[in-house]
Amino acid sequence: MKAQEGKRALITGAARGIGAGIARSFAAAGAELFLHYRSDPAAAEALAAELRATGTEVHLYRADLGKLEELDAMFDAIEREWGTLDAAVNNAGWEPGMVPLEEVTPEIYEKLTSVNIRGTLFASLREIALMKHNPSGGSIINIGSVQQETTVPGRTLYAMSKGAIHALTGELALEAGEFGIRVNNIAPGFIEVERLKRSPSYNREAVATDIPLGRVGQPEDIGALAVFLASSESGFISGDTIIADGGLHRRLARSRNTISRT
Incomplete structure (x- = not known):
């Protein structure tokens, strides 16, 4: 029996990148999926078609989770469809890029923190x-980032938001534990997603030299870890942040080659 056979899982921000990798991993583990996306219906539909071709039950839902009325509507739809959830991966987030201190504005702050x-x-x-x-x-x-632990200039707002997710994870685990609900946080390092591959300035080999394991991460690396944390095999793990960065955070200093986009 597969690890998620008969389980119902929500994955937010699932159309591309890490979210799509997580969706593929849960599908391979046998889960039924409710996939959220916000801005790329073509990518979301293509992923849903790919997974349905493997026999996976997939529901798609578009929402801006920074708007609470849209977030509530999505969860109302999940409750109508399934009535419950077995697993949820909160991957949706906004990536503002490099924002030097002198360019931090209330508008960027509000957009970042709302999502x-x-x-x-x-x-x-x-x-x-x-x-x-x-x-x-x-x-x-929850999907945080290694930048809650170690970062580079220009990432103050992003690192702050992921640090908040780290703290939130611990508090939720404390309060939800009595219901048998576990809450954990994955902090990815440098993950090779589509937008990086398209960038003319991206050099995989240069980035890999800063990572102790000697390679960049793939979305499926995070997907496999998420499936494990959703399974009974991790049944006594809760309130933890697990860093998945190939050992990068153990370096005393980081090159600008490894500016994480997770």
């Missing part, structure tokens, strides 16, 4: 409410 912090918080609260219906509880996996 990365507020969206993750209120999605988690709705997920907990749905998982309370399960005799066996459930598993929530």
Whole structure:
């Protein structure tokens, strides 16, 4: 029996990149999927078609999770369709790029925190409410970033938002544990997503030289870890942040080659 056979999983920000890798991993593990996306319906539909061709049940839903009315509508749809959740991966977030201190504005702050912090918080609260219906509880996996631990200039706002997710994970694990609900945080390092591959300035070999394992990460690396954290094999792990960066955060200093886009 597959690790997620018969389980129902929500993955936010699933159309591309890390989210798509997580979706593929959950599909391969046998889960039924509710995939959220915001801005790329063509990519979302293509992923859904790919996974359905393997026999996976897939529901697609578009929403801006920075807007609470759209977030609530999505969870209402999940409740109508399934009534409960077994696993949820909160991957949706906004990546502002490099923002030097002198360019930080209230507008960038509001956009970043509305999705990365507020969206993750209120999605988690709705997920907990749905998982309370399960005799066996459930598993929530937040997607943070290694930049909550180590970062480079120009990433103050982004690192702040991911640090908030790290703190949120611990608090939710503390309060949801009595219902058998586990909450953990994955902090990816440099993950090779589509937009990096398209960038003419991207050099995979140069980036890999800064990573102790000697290679860049792939979305499926994060997907495999998320499936493990959703499975019974991780049944005594909760409130933790697990860094998946090939050992990068153990370096005392980082090159600008390894500016994470996760």
